[in-house]
Every structure is written in C-alpha cells, then in structure tokens.
Amino acid sequence: MITCNPSVSCRKSYTSITREDGEDDLRLDDVEDDLLSVDSAKIPSLLMRSKSQIEEKPIDLQRATELKRLLFGSALRCFSEEWKIQSFTFSNTKNLQYGIVQKKGGPCGVLAAVQACVLKHLLFGKESDLSRPLQPSDALRTSCLYKALADVLWRAGDGKEAVVTLSSGRQQFSPAGRYKADGILESLILYRFRKYEDLVTFLQQNINQFERGPSGCILFTVSVVFSRTVELVQKDFDVPTNCLIGAHAYCTQELVNLILGGRAVSNVFNDVMELDSGDGNVTVLRGIRCRSDVGLLSLFEHYNVCQVGSYLKTPKYPIWVVCSESHFSVLFCLKKELTSDWKAERRFNLFYYDGLANQQEEIRLTVDTSGTYIEDKDNDLIPPLEYCIRTKWRGAVVDWNGTDPIL
Numbered sequence: 043m044i045t046c047n048p049s050v051s052c053r054k055s056y057t058s059i060t061r062e063d064g065e066d067d068l069r070l071d072d073v074e075d076d077l078l079s080v081d082s083a084k085i086p087s088l089l090m091r092s093k094s095q096i097e098e099k100p101i102d103l104q105r106a107t108e109l110k111r112l113l114f115g116s117a118l119r120c121f122s123e124e125w126k127i128q129s130f131t132f133s134n135t136k137n138l139q140y141g142i143v144q145k146k147g148g149p150c151g152v153l154a155a156v157q158a159c160v161l162k163h164l165l166f167g168k169e170s171d172l173s174r175p176l177q178p179s180d181a182l183r184t185s186c187l188y189k190a191l192a193d194v195l196w197r198a199g200d201g202k203e204a205v206v207t208l209s210s211g212r213q214q215f216s217p218a219g220r221y222k223a224d225g226i227l228e229s230l231i232l233y234r235f236r237k238y239e240d241l242v243t244f245l246q247q248n249i250n251q252f253e254r255g256p257s258g259c260i261l262f263t264v265s266v267v268f269s270r271t272v273e274l275v276q277k278d279f280d281v282p283t284n285c286l287i288g289a290h291a292y293c294t295q296e297l298v299n300l301i302l303g304g305r306a307v308s309n310v311f312n313d314v315m316e317l318d319s320g321d322g323n324v325t326v327l328r329g330i331r332c333r334s335d336v337g338l339l340s341l342f343e344h345y346n347v348c349q350v351g352s353y354l355k356t357p358k359y360p361i362w363v364v365c366s367e368s369h370f371s372v373l374f375c376l377k378k379e380l381t382s383d384w385k386a387e388r389r390f391n392l393f394y395y396d397g398l399a400n401q402q403e404e405i406r407l408t409v410d411t412s413g414t415y416i417e418d419k420d421n422d423l424i425p426p427l428e429y430c431i432r433t434k435w436r437g438a439v440v441d442w443n444g445t446d447p448i449l
Contacts (some may be wrong), residue, residue: 059121084091093192096235097233100214100215100230101207101227103221103222105218112275113287114172117220118221120224121224121257121260122291123146124145125149125259125291126224127146129259130187130253130262130286131143132187132253138162138176138185139176140176141175142160143397144398146398147369148292150398151293152298153370154363154370154397155194155301155363156262157372158336158363158372159335160183160187160190161186161372162335163190164182164183165378166359188246188249188252191245192242194383196238196269198270198301199270202236204265205232205235206241206248207232207264208248208251209226209257210231212229213228214231228259232333266300267286270306275296278296278307279306280308280327284296295308295365296308297369302330302334302337302354302363305328307330308328309329309330310338310349310351310354312352312353313330329353330353332353333335333352333353334353334354337356337359337362337363338350338355338364338365339362339363339373339434340433341426341430344429350433355433358406359378360376360378362374364394364427364430366426366430369398371395372396373430374393375391377390387411387435389409390409392407393407394448399448406445407427407440407442407449409435410439411435411437411439411441414437414439415438415440423447423449425440426449427447428447
C-alpha cells in the first residue's frame, strides 16, 4: 500500500508478481512521473523488500459473515453508530493530553484497554518524557498509539504474525443471503505481517485511519480478531456461542481479555479451572495464562461475582483497566516499582482517566495502605472506584485530594 500525495493522482502502484519458483517480486507498473520525482522518498521501505513477509487480501462474504457471528452472534447485526464514529483521538485538555476521548457509550472496553497499552509506552517506554509524562507532544502520543496497537496485534498473533485491516473506500464483495451490510466491513483489505518491524512501520504509515477515523475503533477490533483468527477466538470462549460485543453494544470481558492478553478467554482468574460434575464430565474454564503487561481491577470482585487473579491484579506495569458499573476506564501510577516493591505500596498516587466522562481536570488519588479503612455499610455514597482499588489493596484509605469523588 502506498500513501499518495492528495495533490498527485496515481494511475498504478506496486504490484506483486509470482515467479515460477514461487517467490514474490514487486513491480512498479505505471506511476505518475510527478509522484516518482516528488514522493519517491516517501514510499514505505517495507514495499522495497520481497513481499514474502506481507500478504494483502480483500475481505470476502464468508470471512465477513464469520466475523459478524463472532462479534455479535449473528451476521444480521451491525455495528452501532457509537462504534462507527469512534476512533483513537486524543484529548486536548490540559494535563489530559494522554487520554483517548470516547464520544458515546459502547466501545469503552476497547478504548480503555488500548489506553492502558498507550500509557505503558508513554510512561515507561524508551521515548517517555520524565519531565512531563502526562503532557506529551502530538508526535509522542501518536507514536505511543501505533506502538501500542502493534503490541496488541502481535500478541494476539502469538508473536508470529499479525493482521491489520484498513478501509479501501470501496466495496470488496456483494452482500448476499443472511448477511446485513453495515458499510464498513464490506470495504476492508486485510494485510498480514510476519515481521514485527514491518507491522510497526505499516501502522505508523497508516495511523491516521485509527487515530482520526472515523471508524478506527472498528478497524482495530477487527484487526485483533483476525490476528488471533476467528477459529481460535471461538475456541478461547468457555461457551462457543459467546460473542465479543454484547447487549447495548458493550464490549464483553472476552474482547477486553483479547486485547490485554492475546486470548479471548471468558475469565479473569489465573490459568485454568476444572469443574468436575461428578459424573465423569470435566468442564475446563480458561483464565489468564501469564502475567499481563497491564492489569485489570473489577467491581464485580467486590461483589464476589468473580476473582481477579494475580496475573491481572499485579501486572508488569502499574496500569489497570477498571471495570465498574458496566463501564471501563483506567487507573495508573507513575512509579513502575509499585508492582515490584512492596515498600512502594505503603503510600502512593494513582491517576484516574475516563474517556467518556468529559473529564476536564486531572484526578489524582492518594492511596494509603498503612492505615485501616473501616467501611460504613450504611453509607451509599462510597465511590465504586474505591471498591475496585480495595480489591487489590484491602483496607486502603483513598484520598481524592480535593476532587469531587465519582459516584
């Protein structure tokens, strides 16, 4: 794929020729002279190499049908408007420039999970600006975004390959049978990569489709599914009829787990759990397979509905997706040692970001585990976020530092 200068019209571009020995060569068919003279330096370097490491294929009716069944449970369902208008656009609010803005409810699980992965690069990556970590430049936050997307896709592909889906702007197949067109999936081109470096370069060159959209969130979600493959995602589920997008267009836990850990498992405990029914039948429930880069805290654990395992509760980096009241947001700490040194857990600051809340100011919470918090069970005004924090730091006292608690 070549990104052309809008002022120059391209008649033809690079194409792949299969030689008799089965290898692919690249041929420059017929490109405008102006493009060759003006933009030749901008042609992606990965296109100069053999295309044996990258495959390009348009989506077809069969793939689109299988994808919709996995996403929604039916090929007759479509992405909601909330999803169609959502991309990974950053906030311009002072001290919140790192935050991805959610326009409407629905895809918060994808946005929060990607936000957490962006923060990993922003706070602890090689390019992190320690002098002002939460005030990144436009270039830095975009760089952290495409690197985060690359990490997620490569992990979903088991560290061997990844798929990126981009919109071609034109229909690739004719909808038929029990398939309802949504105007997005029908235009996709699938690009398969077998080298991580090529994946990063390609995302860097095409990040505008994800960052500014209009449907960047959908493109990324589909990319993650195809990177893992439809068949393996379905095998990850506890129940084969599960789906990735549930009622009210909300992300399921399976979709969040797919982004965070590369597997669309249905549970948040460690490893696997076997349930013996007593009649010789054993049901295997799959959980998180290893310590995650970024973690998760859940209000459901406070209500004893689930048990978040240590692989998510104590991730490699002090960044957590927070599941509370059917909504996903993010908590994070600026000190990496929080998840590796128990002494750092005595008293520390956590920053909270919710892309849907039209947040206008920085929210910094001070967590003190040296004291003892005594819960007033008659108090209905305890913020759910505090309950989530105490699922990891039991009995911690949380100070909102003058910010109005989020109820």
